[in-house]
Amino acid sequence: MALNKKFSALTLTFASTLLLAACGGNDTDTTEASSEVVSSEVATGLQDGTYTLVEKNFDENGWKVNFTIEVANGEITTSDFDYVNEAGEKKSESDDYQAMMAEKTGVGPQDFIPELNGQLVETQDPSSVEVVSGATSSSEGFVKYAEELVAAAEAGNTDTIEIDN
Known part of the structure; x- marks a missing residue:
């Protein structure tokens, strides 16, 4: 049984x-x-203009985000995400930071920053931007800030977004 x-x-x-x-x-x-459809809807709802987001404070390593997108004909035509130090130098142009980070994670800002910017222009949708392996934190910050810029572009609000980080 x-x-x-x-x-x-x-x-x-x-x-x-x-x-x-x-x-x-x-x-x-x-x-x-x-x-x-989602990507298409995001792109068609954008108003032409230049949209900028900046972090107010430098991080523990002396960098803060400056992020600008340009929209023309309802599409993101340029994405300029980077970190700057107090001297105004870009992290993506720092050979020292590139070498240090690439040694630790296998990827540096000269690799991941252009990749993230390119993905946003290509996909027209921050949620479609894939995380760059070895730069997870920067990738996630990029997506979060890109979403804020897209929201501003949808509203046509070209006032600089200031993040109190």
């Missing part, structure tokens, strides 16, 4: 697994289509 119950339970589990697998579909086409 106990063997019969185990066999019934096993059969029921197997049948349920088959049923769920058969009912599941490949939704990749739907996901891709909806992503395209």
